[in-house]
Amino acid sequence: MKDIGDSDWIIEVVVENLKIKKQVFEEVEKYRKKGTLITSNTSGIPIHFMLEGRSDDFARYFCGTHFFNPPRYLKLLEIIPTPKTDPEVTDFLMRYGAHYLGKTTVLAKDTPAFIANRVGIYSIMKVVETMQKLDLNVDEVDKLTGPVIGRPKSATFRTSDVVGLDTLVKVANGLYEGLPQDEQRDIFKLPAEVNALVERKWLGDKTGQGFYKKTKGAKGQTEILTLDLKTMEYGEKKKASFATLEQTKPIENLKERMPVLLSGKDKAGEFYRHSFYGLFQYVSNRIPEIADELYKIDDALRTGFGWQLGPFEVWDSLGVEKTVAKMEEMGYSPNPWVREMLQGGNTTFYKTEGGRKLYYDIPSKSYKGIPGTEDFILLDTLRSTQKLWGNSDATVFDLGDGILNLEFHSKMNTMGAGVIEGINRAISMAEESYRGLVIANEGANFSAGANLGMVFMYAIEQEFDEIDFMVRQFQQTMMRARYSSIPVVVAPHGMTLGGGCELTMHADQIVAAAETYIGLVEVGVGLLPGGGGTKEMTLRVSDKLESGDVEYNALQNAFMNIATAKVATSAYEAMDMNILRKKDRIVVNKDLQIASAKAAALALAEAGYVQPIQRTNIKVQGKGGMALFLAGIHGMRVGNYISDHDMKIAMKIANVMCGGDLSYPQEVSEQYLLDLEREAFVSLCGERKTLERIQSIIQGGKPLRN
Incomplete structure (x- = not known):
């Protein structure tokens, strides 16, 4: 001490x-x-x-x-x-x-459980109450309260098992005892079923069973059983199916999906109406008890419980006035300040003005900027006024000061024809009339990589010329990002895999979120990085070589990162892996990332950015390096660490990184390596085992080892 x-x-x-x-x-x-x-x-x-x-x-x-x-x-x-x-x-x-x-x-104010746990635990208990009222089971509730409403995959009961039912019980009991004046106090009373779980010490993962139980099947495979709260017995997971959920499958945007969910005519719709109307009533009554401003409640729930939208943001998406009327029809009454807001002609809790997100301030009955967000650039606040160009997969915004921003918004931000068009269009626009380009988005992940659907389709049809053209276009786009006449800054975050990593590595500067999980993962689908990733890692090894270095060591490290599909678990590890360079920046608060990237682009422009020239001085090791790799690859195969197909892919990666059929170490150009890379990629598309790996990812989202 x-x-x-x-x-x-x-x-x-x-x-x-x-x-x-x-x-x-x-x-x-x-x-x-x-x-x-x-x-x-x-x-x-x-x-x-x-x-x-x-x-x-x-x-x-x-x-x-x-x-x-x-x-x-x-x-x-x-x-x-x-x-x-x-x-x-x-x-x-x-x-x-x-x-x-x-x-x-x-x-937060010094009240029991502060903000997030106060509202979050209320929401869980309201879900349990509604579940009992509508006679729903555990599987159905977790289906209804997960990603479909912008909540974590663990939803309600799986989250409880992970956190520990004893923790949930302790907080709920504390709220019941500490909130004698809360109008919803009784909801914090534990249901008999929850008490029964506690008595049995079925507390979740820490005791091996809770609402779910993990067991081994007859063939030794892991099976997850679900608890029937009526019989207190475990059984097979029940498929949850609701017509309302089927209607929302095509709706990607959560704000557009919510009105459909709450207007459902089945049990799902009724569940959502009770759950959310109760939540809206509760949070409106908690101001000013737990917080003076409504945005604090939304911030707390989004970042503490992993909700994509806070309660007031969901309410806005449904239409405040319309929802108030429906709430009252079902016996829920929002706090009087909500009606006063509507009567004053203010119809939303948030609005955008001058590129800033404003919140409704109850005491002043006016809209104010959210403190602390002055330094943020939020693309959603620019969508209605600063959009310059767009297609179904990408949008170009004007960030001001001569800097453009390209946003991806395809599924998982994968890079297909629409994104490639967006990158080229954004660079052309910036070169013609602006000073620089930022490539950034506000999705959960920067990019899950290239869209494999087209590759798979052409490969099945053996349209190898089409694949060659597609890969060539991808390579040219990456090289254009590197060799345009304006600075290009890429701001990766979350999953930044495959093609997303390749784009990042071709930026003039990278401004990465600390939580960036980045890597060249193409081996997992039976391919090698074909959009310039293999070339770029070879180039970076060459650039780091100094007189007296054991040159094969650095090359071997880069090779292993590609051949094992290694993904950095943070931006800091990405720097150790030579994906990020010393000149690149890491931002710990993602909300500041786009503003930091814009500042980086401006700094490059104001320093007198000069269009770079393609490299012709990349040192490769030729047959000497290839011999070293072949020995290592064969050793891995003999030891049964890799499959025959892994071996074939690894040999192609090594061939590219060593410069192909060269008798001795020498310098080659970027284009030379890109041609080798593309040839290897196309040839692997003709392999049956590669197609099996791609099919496994497309259909089931799981990597296949074959």
Whole structure:
């Protein structure tokens, strides 16, 4: 404990027991130096309770900092000051969390469970209540409350199993006991079925069974059984089918999907109406109790529970006035301030103005900018005014100051003909009238890679000339990004695979989100990187060589990254893998990424950007390097680490990276390597086992080892 005297910020994360926390703080006070920040990561204990017996200096620098678990992947950080907290401390933590920890910092009031857990647990309990009312089963509810409404795949009951039912019970009990004035207090009472699970110690993954149970089938395969809450027995997973869900399958946009879901005539529609109307009523009544501004509730639920849209954003998508009328028909009443808002001619909780997202401020009865978002560039706020060009897969926006932005919005942001057209069109527009181009989007992932559907179709038909043309066009587009007359900055995030990685590697500068999972994964579908990825890794190895280096080592590392389809688990690892370079930037807060990318493009333009010239000085190792690779590849095959088809692909990758049939090490051009790469790609498209791998990904989304 004495070592904390050298720390600037001390965070308490001990068990959720007030007595123990007080004991810890008593020890902390003995060793902390004055002015040191001291915060608690409690998920629900009132912050002011912890200050009893503490000094004035301790109280001045003390508040709650509730990180959501796992903190790397959930962005929410609730900041909960007490009346004694210095406002400068609160302001510092709000900004530090956003800019240096990459968090969405939400200022919360010191009320039970703060914001996200208060509303999130209410939502779960409302789902359980509605499930009982409509006689739905566990499988049906998880089908209804997952990705179809913009929630995580784990939905309701699978999430409970992962988190632990005991945790859910503890928070729900705490809310019931701590909220005597809450008009929905009774909903936090645990249903008999949940109590039965707790009594049996069926708490989820930590005890091996909860709402779901993992077992082994007759053939040794893993099977997941579902609990029947009526009989308390496990059985096979039941297929959930609802007409309403079938109607929404073609609707990609969640805001367009929600009205269809809530207007459904079957049990699904009724489930959604009760669940969401109850939620809308509840959140409208929580202002100003848990937060003074509505956007804080949406921010907390989106980034703490992984909801794609917060409650007020969903309400907006349904039409506020129309929804209020339907709510009242079903016995739900929003808080009077909602009616006052509508009567004042304000029909939405949010609106866009001047490229900024504004929220409805209840006290002033007007719209205000969301604090802390001044530095953000959000493409959704530019969609109605700054769109310059678009097709079904891509859109070009004017970001201002002479910089364009190209957004992908195909399925999984895969790169097909529409995206390739968009890249070329955006570069042409920028070269003609602008100063630079950013390629960025706000999807869950930057790009899952090239669209394999067309490759598979042409390969089945043995239209190899068409495949050659398609790959050649892809390569030319990547090279155009590299060798255009304007700076091109690519801003990857999330999954950035295959073709998405190749595009990223051809940028003048990369501004990557810290959570970028990037790699050349084509081997998984029986191919090699054919859009310039194999060429580019070879070029980068050549550039890093210095006099006296063992040249084969660096080449072997790059080869292994491609041959094993290695994916970096963060932008920092991507730098170690030579996918990102020292000159590239990493942004921890994705909300700042597009603005940072724009600044990078501007900086390149203002520094006097000069169109680069294609490279002709890439050193390759020829037959000497190939001999080394062949020995390693054969050893892997003999050891049964790879299949015959893996071996064939690996030999083609090695052939490209060594420069083909060259007798000795020498320098070659980019185009020379691109031609080798394309030839290898097309030849692999004629392999039956490659087609089997592609088919497995297209039809089932699973890689096949054959």
